[in-house]
């Protein structure tokens with residue numbers, strides 16, 4: 379499924395005519411889910427129906443009709459996911475249950491109820507190989523072949539396929555290195571460690587670009603308003619390693635801690651991670667006519683809730 383625009387957007391027309399756009403939000407307790415809720419506070423034309431995991435477990439499709447049927451929503455924004463990359467290696471069944479089987483259930487429900495699905499996926503669906511880095515110097519385009527190297531990426535890639543089998547008009551939005559004001563992320567980890575230590579060792583041979591949750595929400599809405607469908611890559615411009623990202627974080631918050639670059643081999647993890655994680659965000663830019671921010675600018679604007 380490649381990015382396509384459908385200019386006659388029913389959701390946009392509803393907004394122009396006045397009625398609210400109503401969206402189910404699952405995974406509302408996660409970092410991206412909370413950012414959606416924060417964004418919606420400032421919007422008059424959009425109403426979110428948020429569900430944390432306790433309020434709606436996405437693996438329990440039998441509950442969907444009862445909990446969602448009467449809401450008459452136009453959209454389902456799914457921010458829920460099994461996101462623990464290392465633990466997924468020990469819990470593949472659980473990872474696939476949430477990231478693939480439950481997503482299939484959501485897509486089927488959206489199909490039956492004729493509502494649009496917005497679902498988030500990841501750079502981990504790609505291998506990040508050296509060959510791909512040469513082939514895609516601007517980052518992975520949406521049409522690049524997926525070839526995940528770990529269980530988490532495999533489960534997310536399978537979730538994408540399950541949606542594509544069931545829905546023509548879904549939006550699958552891939553993001554990388556997600557960071558925001560809410561929840562846990564690399565920025566918060568670096569700020570915490572820099573308060574506790576004088577030195578932090580950070581991997582310097584994995585490159586990509588952070589996507590900031592506030593940017594991702596705005597970019598997602600841009601695509602919803604255009605009734606875009608298919609896969610899009612969202613996030614920031616620029617490229618950095620985790621080491622360079624960490625240095626910029628400490629710079630921004632004026633922390634004196636030293637960051638030491640190390641190879642991935644000195645920081646073994648249960649799951650393999652792609653060494654090249656950059657997503658090409660130009661399809662979003664050309665469709666919307668907007669430029670994605672440079673990651674350093676978005677970082678400078680971040681106000682983490684610590």
Ligand SMILES: NC(=O)c1ccc[n+]([C@@H]2O[C@H](COP(=O)([O-])OP(=O)(O)OC[C@H]3O[C@@H](n4cnc5c(N)ncnc54)[C@H](OP(=O)(O)O)[C@@H]3O)[C@@H](O)[C@H]2O)c1
Nearest residue numbers: 405407408409410431435436458459461498500553555556
């Ligand atoms: N974080 C990243 O760096 C990153 C990078 C690329 C893509 N993504 C994708 O972006 C999306 C949002 O990520 P995020 O960072 O916001 O993740 P997150 O902070 O881990 O939030 C995920 C949320 O999903 C909930 N959840 C898990 N299983 C569920 C279930 N069975 N039913 C309902 N809710 C469930 C979690 O609840 P509990 O906390 O109670 O388990 C959590 O609140 C995910 O699809 C993720 O794969 C993330």
